[in-house]
Amino acid sequence: MTTALIRRHTETEPAPLFETPGHLLDKFIKDFLQPNKIFLDQLHKAVNTICTFLKENCFRHSTIKVHKIVQGGSAGKGTALKTGSDADLVVFPSSIKSFTSQVAERTSVINEIRHQLEACQQEKNFEVKFEISKRTAPRVLSFSLKSEDLNESVDFDVLPAFNVLGQLEFGFKPSPAVYTELISLYKSPSPLRGEFSTCFTELQRNFVLSRPTKLKDLIRLVKYWYKQCERKLKIKGSLPPKYALELLTIYAWEQGSRAEDFDTAIGFRTVLELVTRYQQLCIFWTVNYSFEHEIIRNFLLTQIQKPRPVILDPAEPTGDVGGGDRWCWHLLAKEASEWLFSLCFKDGAGNFVRPWNVPAASQIPIIWGARMPPTVNEMFSFRSRGLLE
Template structure:
């Protein structure tokens, strides 16, 4: 990476690609074959070019020129070389370049010195000084060409693989001092760039070849020269699409290219960056990074140099957007309907300013209305089948069907939402019978539903289990016309509550039976929460619309944290964060029209204080009667965090040590520096941080209006 990105462009499109038809006419299922047959260079040719590059490297390191070490950059170093002709770089880290300023001052002299040295070599004496600190050699082996640039550079890493903030602070200081262009010293970080791409699967690089070839075809039609900077930006955009949408080593190429094209279509919102080598921790680096991220879109930051915005528009993005829309509309790429792509947002929540959070939720998190209508219709069909036909030849009857999950609560995300269908069966007459018989009913329901779905226009995919006694039947319901889906669970359950009248159960003994069973056995808390699905749903569904939007935002944040964690830790359930969000709003605002940023900030603050949390509600149970009072006092004295399910007093979704709250708390602390919590201002120095609402971390019986009298389980600290 380096000057070949910011100066001295080579017209790589001037060399024709022989035997290629128009890429947009290639059928989606043949794209992989197209890459292999037309775009991937011959391995033997690359090996011979490797030998040439190594020979040049050895020659220069053994000459009088003080070369300490070398790094390979450009498409050649990133292993994204296209067949026929491509760019590359050999970065020469020099012993007498001690600073970034040295590199700028000595660059032309060292280029001249390297050129003179190469002229003494019988094979590599055709190096061409292209000016601007660029010396180029054309390497050609059996038709495969690499325009190899030789670039003397300062080594800021001192042989280390991991840079620290001091390196980037010095970079910014030096750039200000010598008035360097953004990205002018990007060449110094070629080793990091090489490592960034080395870690990516070969299939991702094959997808990059396809995107680059498409771009070069566009350039031919426009009769313009290709931009190495824009090519590299498209490579990074492809990596971003894969990281955010897939992360699998084996994936569908057509789905991948559709995702990249969709992102290009949204170039006016595109803001892509990484924190692999730099982050928001250091103030100087953070300010540099935020300055870039606030630039006019599109923004695609070099993952090794925060000063280098490769998405900076030179007029090409409008043409690219039109070309992307044209290919996306081609029948060849739409071999199925809807043509699938990964769900990848064009921008990051972390860098979304506080005043744009409402738009972020509306644009990116709310499900498509048409999709919700389709899901509601499909769920109705399934529920009617379950009620009327699933058990028509059995003595078991469906007493009622209750819809739960985020879809029923009104908090579904655009992608990957969940929904529950709870079947209350007449044969399940107690909690104990539910525990012992539900697996048999799950198997029966699956057999019946598999037969039924063949007669319906429903795209249903069942998940298989290796459990001996499955508790739930899970399946995925996908729209036939939209790229959205919902994961469904069907749960057989005991009708512990009976009919609900205005929120009051006709069976007041339901909790008494549950608590007695819970105390007398080794049941885990929340074991029978499905019996209380209706109360859970009603508790969230009845909340204001804007509060549900905040819940969506928190759930999306949770998914981002989960994705970031390479090992899959046992994180708290999303339901715990839904309840925490409701609690934060009830205690901190209570207004239907509130500031989303303040609410989000408050929830992160509560997560950080997870070791103090004790939260509960008395909407469905309370402290008035024994044994509930004694049981609740025991529950709220458990190890924190304690977050009691408002529908099920045995369900502590805070869980104490059961889940890794510490990991979420660590992420929450990092997010406090997010743009989400900055008030807009005309000056960076004058910006103010969003403050959290004042919310108590401990809910007490007295704060709920309960009169608690001393008992053997009473703790005065509870109030």
């Protein structure tokens, strides 16, 4: 497809991605995927107004205070699409004093937040349409912010959570005690696995937000591709979460480029080729937790020996968004294999671009702390899984 053909499409009717040549992908992202800057500004103002109102008014007739409100999801990370994006507003009230009390207290907290959101809706003026969902759920409250002029919107989930990280400064690691407590709860017979990802929203957001603009645009492109696959495949099986594809995109860039400016077609091809190699994927980061602490190290070694794909949440190690055979990676891999022959991966001369050379598995750092070095059986296991050279 030529540039002239792409221009014929309106902003609400994107050109087919499959037919867009690789050297025009940056234009495709700019024209069809990036949210309008006017809407982003309106969104930012509206979210600030809502957060300020909630902090000042929630529980004002009690001793309970709201420590902080953190915006997560694609809008918080800077990877939102023009349409159909989501975001989280995670509210950290003082009444939630532990992981387990998060479960016990959340219904009453959500009821209070709903009351205050309705008051905010009545008392404040917004440049966007502010709609609170009438759906009631014990774990989450939803609302949307829409621009009717620009036909753009973001759906928000409001979630109460335990402020386990405190007032975390950007770039600082949490105390290992945060993770040892989480791991202990995860390993207990209590049915609370996966309940506490929201407590780490700030770290999840910062992990993506700090990345170069072009990498966030590549994430947008991968998410757009994923949504096309999702529409086609949803009746056949449950696909892995979008977050897994976000992390896979970051991993591909870290291992293959690390440049602030790179060829989008090459990055996109690398991600799709990693998807086709899903049975080899074992990916983790040590930016927030590491192998240095014995309890965390032993847990990580257990996590990375699970059936692949394994993709650990860089914010909290109990979250494996790769999920082994939990999701239908084979369906996504089949789509990725077919897409590798699309025009997306041809350069201006009509030649297929070559992907970055990226291993399918992260390497275990040789840091064993006070523990004895790994046994021969452990070393053999790690090598057979591609975790050691």
